[in-house]
Amino acid sequence: MVETIEEAAPDRGPDAAPTKTWGDWVRFVLRGVGQILISAGVIVLLFVVYEVYITNYFAHEAQSKVKNELRTEIAQGNDPLGDGRLRLPGSKAPSVPDGTGIAFLYMPRLGADYAWAIVQGTNDADLEKGPGHYVGTALPGQVGNFAVAGHRVGKGEPFLNLDHLQAGDTVIVQTESKWFVYRVKGMQHNNIDSTDSDGIPGREIVSPSDGDVLDAVPDHPSDSTPTERLMTMTTCHPKFTAAQRMVIHAVLWKTYSASGLTMPAPVKALYNTQGS
Amino acid sequence: MYTWIWRHLPGHVSLKLLEVLILFLALTALLFFVIFPWIEPHLPINQVTVPEHK
Numbered sequence: 502m503v504e505t506i507e508e509a510a511p512d513r514g515p516d517a518a519p520t521k522t523w524g525d526w527v528r529f530v531l532r533g534v535g536q537i538l539i540s541a542g543v544i545v546l547l548f549v550v551y552e553v554y555i556t557n558y559f560a561h562e563a564q565s566k567v568k569n570e571l572r573t574e575i576a577q578g579n580d581p582l583g584d585g586r587l588r589l590p591g592s593k594a595p596s597v598p599d600g601t602g603i604a605f606l607y608m609p610r611l612g613a614d615y616a617w618a619i620v621q622g623t624n625d626a627d628l629e630k631g632p633g634h635y636v637g638t639a640l641p642g643q644v645g646n647f648a649v650a651g652h653r654v655g656k657g658e659p660f661l662n663l664d665h666l667q668a669g670d671t672v673i674v675q676t677e678s679k680w681f682v683y684r685v686k687g688m689q690h691n692n693i694d695s696t697d698s699d700g701i702p703g704r705e706i707v708s709p710s711d712g713d714v715l716d717a718v719p720d721h722p723s724d725s726t727p728t729e730r731l732m733t734m735t736t737c738h739p740k741f742t743a744a745q746r747m748v749i750h751a752v753l754w755k756t757y758s759a760s761g762l763t764m765p766a767p768v769k770a771l772y773n774t775q776g777s
Numbered sequence: 778m779y780t781w782i783w784r785h786l787p788g789h790v791s792l793k794l795l796e797v798l799i800l801f802l803a804l805t806a807l808l809f810f811v812i813f814p815w816i817e818p819h820l821p822i823n824q825v826t827v828p829e830h831k
Contacts, residue, residue, distance in 0.1 A: 533778065536778055547805060547808055547809070547813075548813060551809050555809050623826045625818055628825065628826075637829050648829075651825060652823060653825060655823060709824065710827070710828060712827050712829055715827060716830060735825060735827055737823065737824060741822060743821045743822055743823065746825070746826075
């Protein structure tokens with residue numbers, strides 16, 4: 502401490518300054534304001550770094566844990582979904598614990614290395630582990646609407662490139678005993694934004710409060726008797742905002758029975774055509 | 778503020794620079810691992826779900 506005073510004193514003269522003039526005070530205040538603004542700018546930039554990189558790091562850690570667990574389950578022939586739903590001890594309603602991996606998701610359009618474990622549940626903690634299944638919606642392959650939410654920027658960003666999907670692209674969902682191949686709707690007019698004859702488009706941009714897209718018959722809330730086996734994915738839109746939601750609807754195209762972890766050959770072949 | 782901190786850091790300029798770096802990294806870590814995760818859920822930037830009809 503002694504050194505400090507010795508070094509600082511001759512250069513700057515610590516508190517021995519004479520009475521401050523009006524100009525000194527103006528400079529003092531302006532300098533303070535300037536420093537606060539610069540600091541705030543740096544903090545905002547750091548927040549962007551956090552959002553785009555740091556959250557990804559933690560999400561990928563969490564996702565690989567879920568993936569390994571699900572892989573082990575499938576390799577051992579255990580389906581987290583059971584024949585319908587896993588029954589928790591002591592619970593009346595059959596359910597899967599939130600945050601548990603339930604199925605694998607592949608989209609050939611998004612690359613051969615695109616593989617995510619879908620977890621049960623869509624609260625913040627679930628979605629930090631991976632795309633989350635809306636608990637009240639259908640299960641993979643069921644009649645109705647198997648709905649999944651996923652982050653678009655940060656938090657692992659599983660749905661970052663969901664806007665690259667085109668009408669007819671395949672979306673593959675692997676469970677313990679079945680591989681479900683869905684195709685993105687809008688196929689009738691070969692335009693993902695167009696509506697098929699059932700009144701459901703391949704892609705729609707909706708307001709954040711529009712829960713109708715998750716209905717068993719999406720966008721037709723009064724129609725409660727589903728006949729199609731649909732899949733719906735939701736994410737934020739545009740990127741970096743929560744102003745809207747991008748919603749992708751797909752319909753079940755083919756189902757392959759296969760246990761174990763190996764991708765069936767016909768599913769693998771979908772990658773040769775970029776999934777369309 | 779920064780002038781005050783700089784004046785009160787012990788040691789010669791090179792040592793002060795090192796101290797500033799450490800202080801900056803410590804502050805960054807505090808922001809990344811404590812403050813940002815805490816405020817983030819309250820910001821309207823990363824919501825990806827729509828309400829489910831019960």
